[in-house]
Amino acid sequence: xxxxxxxxxxxxxxxxxxxxxxxxxxxxxxxxxxxxxxxxxxxxxxxxxxxxxxxxxxxxxxxxxxxxxxxxxxxxxxxxxxxxxxxxxxxxxxxxxxxxxxxxxxxxxxxxxxxxxxxxxxxxxxxxxxxxxxxxxxxxxxxxxxxxxxxxxxxxxxxxxxxxxxxxxxxxxxxxxxxxxxxxxxxxxxxxxxxxxxxxxxxxxxxxxxxxxxxxxxxxxxxxxxxxxxxxxxxxxxxxxxxxxxxxxxxxxxxxxxxxxxxxxxxxxxxxxxxxxxxxxxxxxxxxxxxxxxxxxxxxxxxxxxxxxxxxxxxxxxxxxxxxxxxxxxxxxxxxxxxxxxxxxxxxxxxxxxxxxxxxxxxxxxxxxxxxxxxxxxxxxxxxxxxxxxxxxxxxxxxxx
Amino acid sequence: xxxxxxxxxxxxxxxxxxxxxxxxxxxxxxxxxxxxxxxxxxxxxxxxxxxxxxxxxxxxxxxxxxxxxxxxxxxxxxxxxxxxxxxxxxxxxxxxxxxxxxxxxxxxxxxxxxxxxxxxxxxxxxxxxxxxxxxxxxxxxxxxxxxxxxxxxxxxxxxxxxxxxxxxxxxxxxxxxxxxxxxxxxxxxxxxxxxxxxxxxxxxxxxxxxxxxxxxxxxxxxxxxxxxxxxxxxxxxxxxxxxxxxxxxxxxxxxxxxxxxxxxxxxxxxxxxxxxxxxxxxxxxxxxxxxxxxxxxxxxxxxxxxxxxxxxxxxxxxxxxxxxxxxxxxxxxxxxxxxxxxxxxxxxxxxxxxxxxxxxxxxxxxxxxxxxxxxxxxxxxxxxxxxxxxxxxxxxxxxxx
Numbered sequence: 192x193x194x195x196x197x198x199x200x201x202x203x204x205x206x207x208x209x210x211x212x213x214x215x216x217x218x219x220x221x222x223x224x225x226x227x228x229x230x231x232x233x234x235x236x237x238x239x240x241x242x243x244x245x246x247x248x249x250x251x252x253x254x255x256x257x258x259x260x261x262x263x264x265x266x267x268x269x270x271x272x273x274x275x276x277x278x279x280x281x282x283x284x285x286x287x288x289x290x291x292x293x294x295x296x297x298x299x300x301x302x303x304x305x306x307x308x309x310x311x312x313x314x315x316x317x318x319x320x321x322x323x324x325x326x327x328x329x330x331x332x333x334x335x336x337x338x339x340x341x342x343x344x345x346x347x348x349x350x351x352x353x354x355x356x357x358x359x360x361x362x363x364x365x366x367x368x369x370x371x372x373x374x375x376x377x378x379x380x381x382x383x384x385x386x387x388x389x390x391x392x393x394x395x396x397x398x399x400x401x402x403x404x405x406x407x408x409x410x411x412x413x414x415x416x417x418x419x420x421x422x423x424x425x426x427x428x429x430x431x432x433x434x435x436x437x438x439x440x441x442x443x444x445x446x447x448x449x450x451x452x453x454x455x456x457x458x459x460x461x462x463x464x465x466x467x468x469x470x471x472x473x474x475x476x477x478x479x480x481x482x483x484x485x486x487x488x489x490x491x492x493x494x495x496x497x498x499x500x501x502x503x504x505x506x507x508x509x510x511x512x513x514x515x516x517x518x519x520x521x522x523x524x525x526x527x528x529x530x531x532x533x534x535x536x537x538x539x540x541x542x543x544x545x546x547x548x549x550x551x552x553x554x555x556x557x558x559x560x561x562x563x564x565x566x567x568x569x570x571x572x573x574x575x576x577x578x579x580x581x582x583x584x585x586x587x588x589x590x591x592x
Numbered sequence: 593x594x595x596x597x598x599x600x601x602x603x604x605x606x607x608x609x610x611x612x613x614x615x616x617x618x619x620x621x622x623x624x625x626x627x628x629x630x631x632x633x634x635x636x637x638x639x640x641x642x643x644x645x646x647x648x649x650x651x652x653x654x655x656x657x658x659x660x661x662x663x664x665x666x667x668x669x670x671x672x673x674x675x676x677x678x679x680x681x682x683x684x685x686x687x688x689x690x691x692x693x694x695x696x697x698x699x700x701x702x703x704x705x706x707x708x709x710x711x712x713x714x715x716x717x718x719x720x721x722x723x724x725x726x727x728x729x730x731x732x733x734x735x736x737x738x739x740x741x742x743x744x745x746x747x748x749x750x751x752x753x754x755x756x757x758x759x760x761x762x763x764x765x766x767x768x769x770x771x772x773x774x775x776x777x778x779x780x781x782x783x784x785x786x787x788x789x790x791x792x793x794x795x796x797x798x799x800x801x802x803x804x805x806x807x808x809x810x811x812x813x814x815x816x817x818x819x820x821x822x823x824x825x826x827x828x829x830x831x832x833x834x835x836x837x838x839x840x841x842x843x844x845x846x847x848x849x850x851x852x853x854x855x856x857x858x859x860x861x862x863x864x865x866x867x868x869x870x871x872x873x874x875x876x877x878x879x880x881x882x883x884x885x886x887x888x889x890x891x892x893x894x895x896x897x898x899x900x901x902x903x904x905x906x907x908x909x910x911x912x913x914x915x916x917x918x919x920x921x922x923x924x925x926x927x928x929x930x931x932x933x934x935x936x937x938x939x940x941x942x943x944x945x946x947x948x949x950x951x952x953x954x955x956x957x958x959x960x961x962x963x964x965x966x967x968x969x970x971x972x973x974x975x976x977x978x979x980x981x982x983x984x985x986x987x988x989x990x991x992x993x
Contacts, residue, residue: 229941229948236931257940261915265934273931514662530637530674533666539658540630546947547630 192396192423193457193478199576203446203476206571209245209457211277211351212394213269216244218457218478219567221464221560222279224486227252228262228272231486232550233557235274240526241554242561245277245351247481250344251286254336255329259347267349279481280350282341282383282400285428285462287315287325288359318358320375338379339386346391352459353391354426355383357400362430369404369430376402377416384421396423398459404430405437407444414448424457425449427477431463438463439471446476466495466503466563470580473567485560489552492541494534495559496520497588505534507552512538519551524591525558527551562589593797593824594858594879600977604847604877607972610646610858612678612752613795614670617645619858619879620968622865622961623680625887628653629663629673632887633951634958636675641927642955643962646678646752648882651745652687655737656730660748668750680882681751683742683784683801686829686863688716688726689760719759721776739780740787747792753860754792755827756784758801763831770805770831777803778817785822797824799860805831806838808845815849825858826850828878832864839864840872847877867896867904867964871981874968886961890953893942895935896960897921898989906935908953913939920952925992926959928952963990 195207209216223230223238225246230238238246248268253259265271269278316324322337338356345353357376360369380399387397399422403409417425427445431438442460449458457478463469464482472480485495492508497520507519515535519528532551540548566589570579583589596608610617624631624639626647631639639647649669654660666672670679717725723738739757746754758777761770781800788798800823804810818826828846832839843861850859858879864870865883873881886896893909898921908920916936920929933952941949967990971980984990 227944227946228937229944229946232947232951234927234931234948234952236927256944257914261936261940264915265917265936271934271937273933273937513658514665516666526635526637530635532674533672535662535666536629536672536674539662543628543630543657545628545630546633546951547635550633550947550951551635 193455195455197572197574199474199571200574201577202474203450204474204567204571204576205476205478206568207457207478209277209478211245211396212392213275213277213351214244216277216479217568219473219564219571220244220479221469221564222247222479222481223557224249224481224483225272225274225278226483227256228268230553231490232546232553235272237554238274238557239276241557242565243557245279245479246274248272248278248280248348248350249283249286250280250341250348251283253348254283254344255327255334259344263347263349267347269349277351278348279352279459279479280345280348280354281461281481282345282354282356283336284341284354284357284400285359287323287336288361320378322356323358338382342383342386342391342397346387346395349392350395352424353387353395353397355380355397355399355422357402357428359429360402360404362405362433364404366404366406366409369402369406370409373402373404373409373413376400377413380417380420380422388421398422398424398426398457400426400428400461401445402429405432405441410441410444411448414445415452418449418453418456422456424459425453426459426461428461435468438468439475442472442475442477450476464560466560467499467584469560469563470567470583473571474576474580485556486553489556490549492537492548492552494519494537494552495556497583497586499584499586507534507537508541509538519555520559520588522588522591523555523558525555527555559589562592565592566590594856596856598973600875600972601975602978603875604851605875605968605972605977606877606879607969608858608879610678610879612646612797613793614676614678614752615645617678617880618969620874620965620972621645621880622870622965623648623880623882624958625650625882625884626673626675626679627884628657629669631954632891633947633954636673638955639675639958640677642958643966644958646680646880647675649673649679649681649749649751650684650687651681651742651749651755652684654749655684655745656728656735660745664748664750668748670750678752679749680753680860680880681746681749681755682862682882683746683755683757684737685742685755685758685801686760688724688737689762721779723757724759739783743784743787743792743798747788747796750793751796753825754788754796754798756781756798756800756823758803758829760830761803761805763806763834765805767805767807767810770803770807771810774803774805774810774814777801778814781818781821781823789822799823799825799827799858801827801829801862802846803830806833806842811842811845812849815846816853819850819854819857823857825860826854827860827862829862836869839869840876843873843876843878851877865961867961868900868985870961870964871968871984874972875977875981886957887954890957891950893938893949893953895920895938895953896957898984898987900985900987908935908938909942910939920956921960921989923989923992924956924959926956928956960990963993966993967991
């Protein structure tokens with residue numbers, strides 16, 4: 192189901208095609224979040240028009256509301272949310288453990304505490320070999336998720352790619368805790384694959400998740416364990432370190448091991464999607480990425496622009512953009528820029544609370560990343576990946592097409 | 593600038609074309625609200641794709657933020673909000689007086705108190721012959737609006753149609769108060785027209801506003817006074833009564849008088865747009881309508897459907913729609929229904945706070961009303977207006993096209 196087309200000579204970068212139950216995905220690809228069954232502010236036709244071929248749904252949130260039985264009755268998440276193309280669902284582990292461990296989400300994403308606010312009303316009530324008990328942030332009721340539960344939910348969601356349930360360990364735990372947790376995650380992997388072999392949809396692919404924290408040997412060991420399993424693809428999860436160099440290092444260890452033991456299986460990097468991380472990640476051999484960044488930034492008035500010195504971000508909610516007649520981004524072909532919307536209008540809409548503003552920036556940000564990924568695919572196929580990355584790192588804009 | 597094409601034989605209904613600075617508007621037409629420079633949840637291209645030719649901007653809100661100078665620097669509201677077609681701006685009178693008099697908005701619209709919540713932080717500080725002082729709901733600061741102020745703001749907004757500043761009297765005041773207020777509104781009308789003649793954009797048309805409360809003689813007198821003025825069109829405003837029959841009666845008095853004294857000028861009915869009111873209003877000779885109803889209902893999960901017994905409304909946020917696999921409206925060609933979105937998905941999105949839901953319903957509701965108005969125009973031109981209205985009143989759906 193994964194065909195690699197081109198391998199770069201000077202990096203682990205590669206292009207390929209994922210053939211999934213609901214269609215194909217050209218890789219390397221960015222996967223926008225449809226966390227609760229909608230890419231926020233957009234319709235599915237908007238996401239398709241931008242050129243995206245897959246979105247990510249969230250097992251944890253959809254488990255709590257509206258519930259897997261309801262979505263199953265529609266024929267799955269794609270039918271429910273009217274997205275006719277592939278869907279990847281995460282397992283819920285990240286959301287459960289990021290609220291329980293407190294701050295792991297922030298560490299991994301390099302954010303402050305506020306980003307984890309949604310989970311703050313929930314808490315882990317108990318973690319055993321069986322699974323994890325937690326409190327619902329919606330109704331305060333107790334819920335239990337075992338590896339089998341996560342797989343059953345994802346079966347009900349009829350996603351094209353399901354992820355196994357993992358414990359997402361935070362950065363601040365001991366090496367010993369990480370080692371024991373990673374071993375349990377490996378046992379959960381086998382339970383997930385057992386359940387899926389007996390009950391899962393035939394056309395659903397299961398990705399295992401590599402854990403191991405920031406310990407090189409644990410990461411390599413986890414990679415080898417996951418590679419030995421029956422999983423159809425490999426996701427990289429857990430604590431990826433306290434800063435970007437460490438995160439890139441952890442990914443490097445993992446994909447180096449993957450090159451050695453299972454070069455043909457597709458690889459997904461969980462929750463990472465800053466522009467520089469995409470450029471580095473593709474070079475390290477990642478095939479797909481998901482991240483809240485482009486859509487979340489849009490809701491806070493931040494546009495992605497070709498400005499590496501400012502982390503590719505410009506905060507249009509800032510007062511200096513009041514009345515600005517500049518375009519969001521010069522020469523950008525996205526629907527917002529093509530219609531002539533200015534930075535000043537976006538600034539105004541952000542302050543007036545008009546959701547048209549976040550919608551316009553969501554279109555812009557997702558357009559930027561889709562064009563960037565398309566350029567990277569072209570560059571790999573044409574054998575000019577390194578030069579292309581260097582140009583982007585120096586502030587080049589993605590192609591206009 | 594207004595050409596009447598067809599007059600119905602058995603009612604005052606008529607079709608025509610408004611030729612305005614930024615394009616033409618086929619009438620009778622519904623005008624969606626872009627109160628603060630955006631049709632909520634939509635982009636201008638969405639509004640155009642639905643077939644709308646004009647939107648309404650709000651002088652009061654845009655005066656307070658972002659301010660007329662800022663919008664003027666862009667070349668006007670259309671350039672600022674990227675709407676390339678005609679715009680009508682109301683004068684601000686309704687918003688100022690609905691908060692000051694308390695409850696007039698609710699009386700006129702037939703709503704409960706909550707609908708006027710936005711204005712509740714503001715208050716009228718003083719009303720004199722000069723104009724009205726009030727407190728800004730944004731910063732608490734004092735503001736003053738004279739008839740000339742309103743015209744200057746609307747000149748800065750470069751709207752195609754400007755409305756004169758009027759005092760919008762509530763239903764509960766005395767006949768004597770209404771009479772004196774209406775006389776002042778007539779003096780303000782002359783001041784607005786004087787200012788516009790000297791300073792207003794040449795290609796902007798000014799509509800006078802008929803007041804007079806629910807008193808037949810005052811309405812007729814106001815109609816005659818406004819008709820004698822230099823205004824290019826006539827709007828009907830103020831208290832239109834305590835229920836729909838009284839509102840229809842007030843409109844009937846007014847358009848009967850207009851037929852007699854100025855049949856050729858275009859007529860706008862302010863703030864009215866329920867399905868039955870559109871059907872009745874067109875028959876009474878109204879050319880354009882504006883109303884928050886279709887867009888506001890959408891944000892509360894309410895879809896417009898051909899169900900006269902339930903006021904053409906179905907509240908999809910209600911619990912009985914959880915998991916419903918019914919379409920929003922059978923056979924509807926709007927973007928939401930055409931994509932197969934169900935009542936259950938809209939119910940879910942409303943409860944999950946996903947703005948994709950309100951967006952889908954906004955598209956549906958505005959599509960419904962645009963197709964209804966298009967059908968009414970066809971019916972008038974084909975001489976079958978009465979039968980068409982009877983069919984709609986009996987639950988017929990607008991045409992699919």
